[in-house]
Every structure is written in C-alpha cells, then in structure tokens.
Amino acid sequence: MVELIDLCKKAALAASRKKVDEYEVYMASSIHNEIEVFNGNVESLSFSDTKGIGLRVFKEKKMGYAYTSNMNEDEIDKCIEKAIENSRVTGPDENNYLPLAKDYNYPLQTAGRENLFSAKINELSTEDKINMAKQLEILAKKKDKRISGVSELIYDDSISEVAIINSNGFEDSYRTSSAFLYLGLISRSGEDVSTGDYFGFARCPQDIDIENIADKAAYRSVKLLGAKKIKSQTTDLLLDPFVAVQFLGIIAGISCADAVQKGKSLLAGKMGTRIFSKDFNIADDGTLENGMASRPFDSEGVPKGRTIVFEKGILKSYLYNTYTARKDKTLSTGNAARASYKSPPETGISNFYIEPSEKTVEEILSKTGRGFYVMDIIGLHSGTNPISGQISVGAKGIFIEKGEMAFPVKEVTIATDILSFCLNLDEVANDIKFMPASGYIGSSSMLVKDITVSGT
Amino acid sequence: MIEKKTAKKILDILKKSGGDFSEIFAQKRVSNNLRLEDRKIENSNSGFEIGCGLRLISKDSTFYAYVDSLEKEPLLNAAKVLSAAVSEKSKGSVLDLNERKSNYKIKVSSHPFNVGQQYKKEILDEMDQSARQYNSSIIQVTATISDMEEEVFIANSEGFFSIDSIVKVFTAVNVVAKKGNEIRTGYESLAKTKGYEIFSDKKPGDIAIEASRMAVTMLDAVNAPAGSMAAVIGNAFGGVIFHEACGHGLEADSIIKDASVFKGKIGKKIASSVVTAVDDCTLPFHWGSYSFDSEGFPSGKNVLIEEGVLKGYLSDYKSSIKMGMKQTGNGRRQSYKDIPVPRMSNTYIDKGKNTKDEIIKSVTKGVFAKEFAGGQVDPATGDFVFGISEGYLIENGKICEPIKGATLIGNGPDILMKIEAVGQDLDFAPGFCGKAGQSVSNEVGQPTILIGSITVGGTQV
Numbered sequence: 001m002v003e004l005i006d007l008c009k010k011a012a013l014a015a016s017r018k019k020v021d022e023y024e025v026y027m028a029s030s031i032h033n034e035i036e037v038f039n040g041n042v043e044s045l046s047f048s049d050t051k052g053i054g055l056r057v058f059k060e061k062k063m064g065y066a067y068t069s070n071m072n073e074d075e076i077d078k079c080i081e082k083a084i085e086n087s088r089v090t091g092p093d094e095n096n097y098l099p100l101a102k103d104y105n106y107p108l109q110t111a112g113r114e115n116l117f118s119a120k121i122n123e124l125s126t127e128d129k130i131n132m133a134k135q136l137e138i139l140a141k142k143k144d145k146r147i148s149g150v151s152e153l154i155y156d157d158s159i160s161e162v163a164i165i166n167s168n169g170f171e172d173s174y175r176t177s178s179a180f181l182y183l184g185l186i187s188r189s190g191e192d193v194s195t196g197d198y199f200g201f202a203r204c205p206q207d208i209d210i211e212n213i214a215d216k217a218a219y220r221s222v223k224l225l226g227a228k229k230i231k232s233q234t235t236d237l238l239l240d241p242f243v244a245v246q247f248l249g250i251i252a253g254i255s256c257a258d259a260v261q262k263g264k265s266l267l268a269g270k271m272g273t274r275i276f277s278k279d280f281n282i283a284d285d286g287t288l289e290n291g292m293a294s295r296p297f298d299s300e301g302v303p304k305g306r307t308i309v310f311e312k313g314i315l316k317s318y319l320y321n322t323y324t325a326r327k328d329k330t331l332s333t334g335n336a337a338r339a340s341y342k343s344p345p346e347t348g349i350s351n352f353y354i355e356p357s358e359k360t361v362e363e364i365l366s367k368t369g370r371g372f373y374v375m376d377i378i379g380l381h382s383g384t385n386p387i388s389g390q391i392s393v394g395a396k397g398i399f400i401e402k403g404e405m406a407f408p409v410k411e412v413t414i415a416t417d418i419l420s421f422c423l424n425l426d427e428v429a430n431d432i433k434f435m436p437a438s439g440y441i442g443s444s445s446m447l448v449k450d451i452t453v454s455g456t
Numbered sequence: 457m458i459e460k461k462t463a464k465k466i467l468d469i470l471k472k473s474g475g476d477f478s479e480i481f482a483q484k485r486v487s488n489n490l491r492l493e494d495r496k497i498e499n500s501n502s503g504f505e506i507g508c509g510l511r512l513i514s515k516d517s518t519f520y521a522y523v524d525s526l527e528k529e530p531l532l533n534a535a536k537v538l539s540a541a542v543s544e545k546s547k548g549s550v551l552d553l554n555e556r557k558s559n560y561k562i563k564v565s566s567h568p569f570n571v572g573q574q575y576k577k578e579i580l581d582e583m584d585q586s587a588r589q590y591n592s593s594i595i596q597v598t599a600t601i602s603d604m605e606e607e608v609f610i611a612n613s614e615g616f617f618s619i620d621s622i623v624k625v626f627t628a629v630n631v632v633a634k635k636g637n638e639i640r641t642g643y644e645s646l647a648k649t650k651g652y653e654i655f656s657d658k659k660p661g662d663i664a665i666e667a668s669r670m671a672v673t674m675l676d677a678v679n680a681p682a683g684s685m686a687a688v689i690g691n692a693f694g695g696v697i698f699h700e701a702c703g704h705g706l707e708a709d710s711i712i713k714d715a716s717v718f719k720g721k722i723g724k725k726i727a728s729s730v731v732t733a734v735d736d737c738t739l740p741f742h743w744g745s746y747s748f749d750s751e752g753f754p755s756g757k758n759v760l761i762e763e764g765v766l767k768g769y770l771s772d773y774k775s776s777i778k779m780g781m782k783q784t785g786n787g788r789r790q791s792y793k794d795i796p797v798p799r800m801s802n803t804y805i806d807k808g809k810n811t812k813d814e815i816i817k818s819v820t821k822g823v824f825a826k827e828f829a830g831g832q833v834d835p836a837t838g839d840f841v842f843g844i845s846e847g848y849l850i851e852n853g854k855i856c857e858p859i860k861g862a863t864l865i866g867n868g869p870d871i872l873m874k875i876e877a878v879g880q881d882l883d884f885a886p887g888f889c890g891k892a893g894q895s896v897s898n899e900v901g902q903p904t905i906l907i908g909s910i911t912v913g914g915t916q917v
Contacts, residue, residue: 038516038713041515041516041517042517043516043517043518044517044518044519044520044795045517045518045519045520045541046519046520046521046522046795047520047521048521048522048523048793049523050507050522050523050524050793051524052524063499063500064500065499065500065501065502066501066502066503066504067501067502067503067504068503068504068505069504069505069506069507069524070504070505070506070524070525071524075504078504079504082502082504083502085502085573086500086501086502086573087500088573088574089490089497089500089573089574089576089577090496090497090498090499090500091495091496091497091498093496148714149713149714149715150713151713151715151835151836152713186714186715186836193717193836193837194837195834195836195837229911232682232683232917233917234917262493262494262596262598263595263596263632263634263639264596264632266639342501342503343499343501344499344501378832378833378834378839378840378841379830379831379832379840379841379842379843379863379865380832381830381832382828382829382830382831382832382841382842382843382863383829383841383842383843383863383913384843385641385829385843385845385861387632387639387641388638388639388640388641388860389639390860390861391861392680392843392861392862392863392913392914392915393841393863393913394832394839394840394841394863394865394913396839410839411839411865411866411867411911412865412911412913413682413841413863413865413911413913414913415680415682415861415862415863415913415914415915416915417861452682452914452915452916452917453682454682454683454865454911454912454913454914454917455683455911456683456684456911
C-alpha cells in the first residue's frame with residue numbers, strides 16, 4: 001500500500017516543475033463504512049476506500065485551485081495546469097501567499113496525535129458493527145411501549161488521513177478515526193405521533209454508549225406525545241444542550257474572521273466590547289484532549305491551539321486562517337478549514353465550546369418559575385440569518401410551571417436576534433455535550449430570559 | 457465509459473453468491489466554480505472526478521461499494537468483495553444488456569468546456585457592479601457561477617443500460633445591505649440544465665438587481681407579528697413549503713418506514729380541492745430535470761395530488777418492488793458515492809383560478825410571504841418551519857410594510873386542507889435539497905396561494 005505522504009510528494013514534485021511562485025498539495029484519504037438498520041434487518045451497507053487531491057497554486061499573489069479524485073500521473077498534471085489557469089482570473093492580493101512559521105500563533109505540537117486515532121476500530125468486523133446497530137434498535141424499542149418504530153438508525157465509521165506538502169517546506173500528515181451512531185424514533189399514542197432522536201460518537205465504536213443513545217432517543221420521542229400549541233407570549237427558555245449547541249453554532253460562524261472582514265458578522269468592530277451580559281467564557285480549542293475536531297495542524301498546515309473568543313462575556317479574538325490574519329495584522333489561530341479536498345482553505349471552527357458552570361440543570365430549572373424547556377428546534381438553517389442576526393425557529397419541548405415540567409408543547413416558534421440572545425443568556429449548566437457541526441460545538445443547558453414564543 | 461462486455465461481467469460477479477439485483481453506476485464529472493466577493497474573484501476552482509458505485513440488493517438489504525476509478529481491475533475486485541456480503545443457495549441471474557432510451561432530450565448550445573474562466577469573471581463583475589449601483593446601502597456582494605459536465609453509464613441485472621450526458625449551470629448572488637445598525641440580505645439565483653446560453657434568458661445584471669432590491673426593501677422592515685393569521689404565499693419559491701411539508705412524505709421510502717403521514721392515503725382526499733400537485737422531471741431545461749434517474753430509469757411526469765385527492769408516491773427501484781407499485785423514475789443520488797433514494801425533481805402546485813390581486817384583496821389581516829430562506833420538516837409528523845426572507849403585512853386587502861425575522865410554522869397535512877385559493881401565476885425556482893446526506897438539484901414551484909390560517913413566528917405579540 002502506498003503511503004499518502006508519498007503520493008503527496010509525487011504531486012508536489014510535479015507542481016515544483018511548473019512556473020508558479022508557490023504551491024500546496026493537500027491530500028485526504030478515507031476508509032468509510034456506513035450501515036443502516038431497519039426492523040432488525042440491514043437496510044443498507046456501504047463501504048469505500050477513496051482518496052482525493054487538492055492543489056493550490058500562487059502566481060503573482062493570485063490563487064488558483066483544482067482537485068481530482070484520479071491519482072493517475074497525467075491527471076494530476078492536468079489538475080495542476082487547471083489550477084494555474086484558474087489563478088489567472090482571481091484578484092491579486094498582497095496577503096495571498098502560503099503560511100510561514102512567523103504567521104503561527106501557536107507552536108507546532110508533536111504530542112497528542114495518538115489521541116486522534118484508536119486502533120480498536122480495526123478490531124470489530126462488519127458483522128460486529130451490524131450487531132451493534134441491531135442491538136441499539138432492540139434496546140430502544142424496549143424502552144417504552146409507545147415507541148412504534150425507527151425513522152432512522154445509522155452506524156458510520158471512518159479512518160481518515162490528511163497529508164499536506166507545500167513549497168515553503170511544510171510536510172506532515174496525521175490520521176484520525178471516528179465512529180458515529182444515530183437513532184431516530186417514532187412514538188405513537190392514538191392519533192398522535194412524535195419523533196425524537198439522539199446520537200453518540202467516539203474514536204472507535206467500542207467507546208459509544210448505546211444504552212445512553214436508546215434512553216435519550218426514547219425519552220425525547222415519548223415525552224412529547226400529546227404536545228399542544230400554547231398562546232403567544234414572552235417567557236424564559238431553558239435550552240437542552242442539544243438545542244443550545246445549535247444556537248452557539250451561529251455565534252461560532254460570526255466569530256470567524258472572514259465573515260467579520262466581509263461585513264457579514266455582527267461582531268465586526270466589537271473587539272473588546274461586552275457581548276454577553278454575564279461572564280461567560282467561550283473558546284475554540286483545536287488541541288482539546290478527546291476533542292473530535294482536534295488536529296495537530298489546520299488545513300493549510302498551521303498549528304492548532306486554544307483561542308479564547310469571549311472572556312467573561314467580552315469579545316477577545318476572532319478565529320483566523322493565514323490570509324485573514326495578515327489582513328488584520330495578526331497571527332493565524334490555526335482555523336483554516338476545508339469541507340473536503342475539493343475546496344481551498346477558508347476559516348472554520350475546531351472544538352468551539354462555552355465553558356460549563358458548576359450548577360446542575362435541576363437547580364436552574366427549580367429557580368425558573370415559569371418558562372419553556374426547549375428539547376428540539378427545527379428550521380435553524382432557514383430561520384436564522386447570521387448576517388442580520390434575526391432568529392426565528394420552530395420549537396418543541398415542555399412547558400415549565402412552578403419550577404417543574406408541566407406539559408408538552410409543539411408547533412410554536414421562538415424568535416429573537418443573536419445579540420439579544422447573548423445579552424439575555426442568564427445561566428449555563430454543567431452538563432456539557434459536544435455535537436458535530438462543521439467542527440464540533442459544545443454547550444451545557446442554557447437559560448435565556450425573555451424570549452418571544454409564538455403560538456396561537 | 458465502461459464496455460458492455462465488462463459491465464455484464466461485473467454484474468455477474470456481483471450476483472455470484474446470490475442476490476436479486478445488481479447495478480453499476482459509472483460517472484465522470486468536470487466542474488468549475490468561480491466566486492466573487494469583496495469586489496474581486498476570490499476563488500477559481502475546478503475539479504475532475506471519476507468513480508463507480510456498485511450495488512447489490514438481496515431481499516430488503518442493499519450492499520454498496522464505490523471506487524475512484526473506471527478501470528476494469530479495481531471494479532472487478534470491488535464486485536468480488538461486495539458479492540461476499542450475500543450467501544444464498546444459488547447464483548443470481550443477469551439478463552443480456554439492452555440500451556434504454558429516454559423521450560426527454562435537450563440540446564446544449566454553449567458547453568461549459570468551451571467557456572473560459574475569463575468569460576465567467578466578466579459575468580460576475582457585471583453582477584457586482586449592478587448590485588452595488590442599485591443602492592449605496594449595499595456593502596457586500598457575493599456572486600458565484602458553477603458549471604458541471606457529466607457522463608453517466610448505468611447498467612443493471614434486469615438487462616438495461618443507459619448512457620447520459622448532463623450539463624448544468626448555476627449562478628447566485630447574495631448581497632448585504634446596511635443602514636445604521638440594521639443589516640439585511642438579499643438573494644437571487646438562476647440555474648438550468650443547459651449551458652451558458654442561460655444568460656440569454658436573463659441578464660446577469662438583472663439577477664443582481666433583484667437580490668439588491670430584496671435587501672434594500674427589507675432594511676425598512678418592522679418586527680413581524682406573532683400568532684395565528686392568514687398567509688398569502690408567493691409564487692415560484694413559495695412552492696418550497698409543498699416540497700418540504702408534503703413532497704418528502706410522498707417519497708416511497710418514508711411510506712415504507714411508516715414515517716409519513718400520507719401512508720395508506722392513496723385515493724383519499726388529503727388536500728383542499730383547489731390543489732393539484734405534480735412532480736415532473738421532463739420540464740425542458742429545468743434545474744430538476746433529467747433524461748434518466750440515477751438508476752437509469754427514463755424520466756416522466758407524475759401527478760401526486762389531483763383536485764385534493766392523493767394519486768401516487770415517488771419511487772425508486774427498491775421501493776417500487778417492496779410496495780408493488782410502478783417505478784416512477786425518481787431514484788436519485790448525489791454521485792457514485794451514494795445509494796440512490798426516492799427524491800423529487802421539479803415539484804409544483806399547478807395553476808388555479810384566481811389572480812394574485814384577488815387573493816391579496818381577500819385578506820383582512822395577515823402576511824404576504826414572498827420569498828423564503830428555506831425550511832425544514834419532520835416527515836413522520838408533517839411538522840414544518842419556513843423562514844421568510846421577504847415578507848409583508850397585509851391589512852384590509854393591501855400589501856403594507858415589510859416584516860423581518862418571521863417564520864411560518866405548521867403541519868403539512870393540516871395546511872393542505874387550509875389552502876383556500878390558488879392563483880394562475882405558476883412559476884418555478886431552483887435549489888438544492890438534502891436528504892440521507894445527499895444533495896441533489898430540485899425545482900419547487902407554485903402560483904400565489906392563500907392559506908386560511910397559520911402560525912406566524914415573529915416577535916410582536
């Protein structure tokens with residue numbers, strides 16, 4: 001088997017023969033398994049072993065990009081030529097050149113790479129993985145007799161490798177493993193239907209707690225049977241971590257320097273000012289131990305680190321890749337990110353999270369006299385405009401009366417805007433959960449004061 | 457791409473340990489993408505992808521493998537590995553391959569491979585200038601052009617193969633307008649299954665101006681109302697509600713999983729009698745159109761709802777067998793890396809009797825939702841949410857102030873019954889739809905329609 005870094009070297013050698021000022025070869029490979037189980041049967045099983053290469057070239061401070069999934073030498077050559085052709089139409093920019101060591105905000109780490117990959121993932125056969133998924137279905141259906149079926153049960157794992165070589169002498173690679181289980185349940189009571197889902201992930205399937213997934217998915221599905229609309233009103237919201245991370249995701253997006261520099265972030269021009277009325281800390285940590293988005297370096301080879309974005313409620317830093325950092329005359333925080341080898345690096349989060357407190361969600365609940373415990377939201381993508389800050393999403397959950405869960409609620413919306421959300425964020429509990437987004441986002445349950453709920 | 461003889465051999469190997477169906481999906485794709493932002497071309501990107509997906513179905517199970525190659529050896533190897541997933545008593549059969557033809561044929565006059573990146577740059581520059589000249593409050597313009605040329609070869613053990621070539625061009629403009637502390641955005645797109653002749657239908661500048669008009673209009677928006685009221689849904693992209701809240705529930709896989717509110721409702725009245733809805737992948741040049749679906753089945757027109765009565769579901773091969781219904785040509789996939797699933801193509805509510813003016817005039821108090829930012833639905837319950845990106849208050853039959861930060865929330869089956877009027881101004885809008893982790897091109901469409909009562913999620917209680 002050819003090592004990825006060797007393939008990368010071959011492409012780099014080909015690129016070095018071309019008339020370009022600088023080049024970068026980014027390669028990604030992935031061995032991927034996906035299993036879908038339905039009614040005790042394997043609905044589908046998919047496996048693959050694939051590679052791709054993305055070539056970035058700079059000529060006269062103009063960038064060109066091209067990619068291919070074909071590792072044939074001629075094809076790679078064609079791909080480099082295409083990248084050069086593409087560089088001819090892009091706008092020149094003095095900050096457009098490859099990262100240098102002096103652009104790094106954090107030192108290169110050699111430790112911690114062993115945490116990114118678990119060899120245990122190779123110990124399970126496909127049969128074992130199928131059984132694990134089937135086991136989850138059996139467990140879940142036993143949780144409550146109102147559970148009528150599974151809407152989706154997916155097991156997914158992959159072993160991925162990334163290698164980067166650039167003409168500034170950077171040459172490195174790392175390997176990661178991950179396993180993911182997702183369960184969606186449908187429950188019924190008379191004519192009423194309700195759905196709920198949950199998931200688990202780890203570096204290897206053995207570390208996923210399937211009992212917990214079954215429990216949580218069942219609870220989330222059954223709990224909302226018999227839900228009804230409520231009257232439109234302004235009330236306090238207690239957000240489940242599952243929901244809280246989705247709101248935090250909006251804040252993560254507008255913390256990225258490219259959004260700020262392009263006038264697409266409400267955080268533009270607010271450096272050093274108070275955004276949250278309470279003293280919350282929010283960080284992006286690409287070196288977080290056990291963090292699923294932790295990496296030794298970002299997608300242009302810049303070392304990862306821990307960047308405090310909000311300290312005691314005050315905006316302290318944006319998240320930078322090399323290009324945006326130079327524009328702001330600062331250093332790259334190692335936040336260059338790409339969706340795949342098919343695109344050049346932009347900016348993106350790693351493990352982005354709000355620091356938990358020591359309060360339990362029960363303590364927070366008991367002091368919330370009246371409010372709405374939000375268990376799920378839908379339409380966040382379409383109902384939120386991260387640029388204008390408007391948020392209006394569909395929600396379901398349980399109404400809180402006298403500090404206790406009173407009755408289930410559905411078909412209502414919650415509406416606010418990002419900055420009001422930050423100002424009204426009152427409490428963060430101690431039950432932090434991470435959820436995959438473009439990186440991983442972590443939050444505990446949140447209490448947000450005075451939000452409009454729209455119903456009848 | 458793949459010789460008939462080789463294809464037959466691969467299909468044979470796939471079924472060597474049994475199985476009901478084997479299939480090859482081979483694809484070559486060349487794509488180009490150009491993005492303008494901050495008044496300059498920021499990204500110019502091209503891609504070459506080749507690959508092949510192999511599928512084996514045995515009873516209710518699908519086994520799938522894909523490789524980044526169209527060469528014989530890796531494909532034969534992958535087929536061998538995949539065939540081991542099944543162990544039945546006897547070998548499966550493969551019929552001799554005959555080419556399947558489609559009635560849907562289009563002619564492309566300006567192929568992307570003949571169009572240089574420089575030409576596309578000029579289009580994007582024109583969009584940037586037109587958007588900014590529209591109004592001084594425009595502070596950012598992002599414009600993209602993507603094109604794609606694709607060759608697809610599909611063959612299966614039922615004895616069919618198909619060859620297809622696909623050309624697509626997509627362009628979109630996003631603008632940001634700012635006045636004081638208020639920031640608003642506007643969006644407009646144009647996308648067709650044809651070449652660069654799309655710009656003879658619509659000028660790049662006009663697309664950009666439409667995006668600017670929307671952002672600038674919304675700068676003066678007032679807070680949206682909260683509560684139940686009448687809603688007039690605009691034509692074209694307004695059809696996204698039907699797509700999300702009803703269309704997905706009519707895809708046969710959700711029926712099989714008992715995850716659809718439309719299960720067992722064929723022949724029953726599920727919508728108000730003014731509603732007729734159709735999925736048609738043969739509308740010439742439309743963004744969701746194709747000659748063959750991703751299983752090599754010829755495209756067609758399928759009536760979903762006729763005068764309020766449910767007529768049919770959208771199926772792929774597997775679901776049609778399972779449900780004992782006809783295959784509708786809606787088995788679609790994002791690429792060779794994906795297993796096809798039932799998907800919509802161009803889905804719309806058909807023309808009705810009323811004019812848009814009549815519909816607006818009939819509303820005493822409500823909202824006019826002209827454009828949406830998209831939406832989401834839970835197909836098992838039919839509950840949906842849509843973000844309104846351009847909306848207005850309606851008072852005493854007149855369109856009044858624009859409103860900001862509003863969504864519509866409701867339940868698909870419930871809303872279908874509450875459609876009180878359907879206009880004559882049927883139009884379409886292109887987009888991308890995500891399902892099972894795969895994104896495919898779709899069009900939504902409808903005339904202006906009136907929903908008697910729906911929850912509007914604003915901040916003004």
